[in-house]
Amino acid sequence: MTALLSIRDLTVAYRRDGREVAALKNINLDIAEGERLAIIGESGSGKSTLALAIAGLLPASARIGGRIDWFLRQPLTLGAKAPPSVLPDISPARGEIGSFTAGPFPPTLAIGESGNESAISPLAGEMSGRTEGGVTERRPRSETVTTEPKFAPLGGRDIGFVFQDPSASLDPVMPVGKQIAEVARTHLGLAWPQAYAKAGNLLERVRLPDPDTALRAFPHQLSGGQKQRVAIAAAIAAGPKLLIADEATSALDTIVQAEIVSLIRKLVAEDGMTLLFISHDIALAAELADRIAVFRHGELVEIGATEQIIDAPRHAYTRALLDAHIGLDVEPMLRRAGASA
Amino acid sequence: MSSPLLTVSCLAKRYHRGGKTIAAVEDVSFVIEPGETLALAGPSGSGKSTIARLVLRLIEPDAGRIQFEGDDFFALSGSALRARRARLQMVFQDPLAAFNPRATVARVLDDALRIHGIASRTERPRRIAALLERVGLNADLAPRAIHEISGGQRQRVAIGRAIATNPSLIVLDEAVSALDVSVRGDILNLLLDLQAKERIAYLFISHDLGVVRAIAHRVVILDAGRIAESGDARAVIGAPQSAIGKALVTATPKLHRTTAS
Numbered sequence: 001m002t003a004l005l006s007i008r009d010l011t012v013a014y015r016r017d018g019r020e021v022a023a024l025k026n027i028n029l030d031i032a033e034g035e036r037l038a039i040i041g042e043s044g045s046g047k048s049t050l051a052l053a054i055a056g057l058l059p060a061s062a063r064i065g066g067r068i069d070w071f072l073r074q075p076l077t078l079g080a081k082a083p084p085s086v087l088p089d090i091s092p093a094r095g096e097i098g099s100f101t102a103g104p105f106p107p108t109l110a111i112g113e114s115g116n117e118s119a120i121s122p123l124a125g126e127m128s129g130r131t132e133g134g135v136t137e138r139r140p141r142s143e144t145v146t147t148e149p150k151f152a153p154l155g156g157r158d159i160g161f162v163f164q165d166p167s168a169s170l171d172p173v174m175p176v177g178k179q180i181a182e183v184a185r186t187h188l189g190l191a192w193p194q195a196y197a198k199a200g201n202l203l204e205r206v207r208l209p210d211p212d213t214a215l216r217a218f219p220h221q222l223s224g225g226q227k228q229r230v231a232i233a234a235a236i237a238a239g240p241k242l243l244i245a246d247e248a249t250s251a252l253d254t255i256v257q258a259e260i261v262s263l264i265r266k267l268v269a270e271d272g273m274t275l276l277f278i279s280h281d282i283a284l285a286a287e288l289a290d291r292i293a294v295f296r297h298g299e300l301v302e303i304g305a306t307e308q309i310i311d312a313p314r315h316a317y318t319r320a321l322l323d324a325h326i327g328l329d330v331e332p333m334l335r336r337a338g339a340s341a
Numbered sequence: 342m343s344s345p346l347l348t349v350s351c352l353a354k355r356y357h358r359g360g361k362t363i364a365a366v367e368d369v370s371f372v373i374e375p376g377e378t379l380a381l382a383g384p385s386g387s388g389k390s391t392i393a394r395l396v397l398r399l400i401e402p403d404a405g406r407i408q409f410e411g412d413d414f415f416a417l418s419g420s421a422l423r424a425r426r427a428r429l430q431m432v433f434q435d436p437l438a439a440f441n442p443r444a445t446v447a448r449v450l451d452d453a454l455r456i457h458g459i460a461s462r463t464e465r466p467r468r469i470a471a472l473l474e475r476v477g478l479n480a481d482l483a484p485r486a487i488h489e490i491s492g493g494q495r496q497r498v499a500i501g502r503a504i505a506t507n508p509s510l511i512v513l514d515e516a517v518s519a520l521d522v523s524v525r526g527d528i529l530n531l532l533l534d535l536q537a538k539e540r541i542a543y544l545f546i547s548h549d550l551g552v553v554r555a556i557a558h559r560v561v562i563l564d565a566g567r568i569a570e571s572g573d574a575r576a577v578i579g580a581p582q583s584a585i586g587k588a589l590v591t592a593t594p595k596l597h598r599t600t601a602s
Contacts, residue, residue, distance in 0.1 A: 042521035043492070224385065253385040253548045258592035280521065283594035311599050324522040326551040327596050328578060333529055333555045334378070 001032040009066035023049040036275040038289035045295040157187040160235030164247040166227035170219040176230045177215030187238035202233040225256035246278045345372035352405035365391040367566045376540035380553040383563035430503035434515035436495040447483040453505040476501040493524035514546045554578045
């Protein structure tokens, strides 16, 4: 199993009323390429902060410590891999990033002759960062040959993000087809007609009825489930390595939720994406994920294969979460003789 | 058995949009007995919340009747309606949106007691402390601002406000849906305890069949504004007959635990 990214001692704190509130405390976590990892926890567990940190979307005011290393492979040389020891390493400490964000140009990273992997943090401001190790060099874009590949994960291109509320993530005054085409145009360099064709194709893949009409629809003309399908289409438009779904089905009813979950499962399998599925619902997470990580109060309580977490949880909190689940097979809470009994 | 607490007969509510008529609720009938929990379940747009608003008389129906405590609820007006409204309370999903955000816990409860003329000014602090105790909260919480307390505490305050007027029926519209699972069980137990002690009936609206099965006596499953099926909650959810009932049961996430908890 190859790691897609590796999180080491990640600590995130927000400032609130002049005080610092820790949202994540010393998180260590590896996400393997192609796996479906669920992050579950209750409110205040830090699960959304983790998603934002991985996507590089934390607010500028957040204080960040630790690092997130990415191992994005160069698409053209899928063969040999550089040993991890020579991988360039960029600190994600964006909170203290002032000193690291060097120069106005995104750096291009190249590794030795056989270099085909790089580790780059998306937290590092505008894709810039500190590099270490002699095999790495950083140059401003002006000196870069255009054919040289870029490795830095870029939100929207390498990371697709689906939020809970599709109404908030879609532009209310832009047809949804254009919103999807825009992603393809920006990140894949397609011309508008090709980008629109891609958008139509994506709307078909997310099973929106009548995709050609839907291209011209505005978000308010779609139902909640349809809007979430559009948001997913936009998230995967550029072919990201990692798809992050943060409570992406929580605002939907049970039936639509099941449809969206099965859609995500299908798309992730077809495109070979890695999935980070963030949810408060342990049963829903178990239906989708290979592994489950349980968070509480900013700490990683336990992580393991889905079957192990469900059947043999090691931590009392995980057990409590499982016991609190009210499924269709639990003993009814209503034991008293009711009026209709 | 004595007459039902609430009788809903042939209720209809239609909306007009762009020259088209959309039936939000069509030909819906059900009864709720005193001390009973009736759940309304169904997908988004099935009419659950519209029925809740009709029962609360927040909106008027296009057809049908609602009898509450023996009277035609839509025929009541003036002081008779106000008095009867005290017997019919509500708790919504998001208590923060349901409260005056600047209010304290005491103020929220005080308003209910004052507006419905339940207790005199001098008596109210004692009644507020008693209400807080009934919903499992410490009386020290009274001076705290509503936005300062946790979501679970806030939902307890919402329940405290609802029971302040001594209701016979409380409409619970997704009242536990936004709560963390560790808090949700406690709130459900509180609702069951109140029902057992005070014989309060609940109209429990939820999209979560697991919760419905756990706490409701009977369930009505709605689809596109109409009743798809109804009956004993465990019987219906255990073996749904309607297409929508089957779809809801299939779509409910299931934990396949091989070990007992």
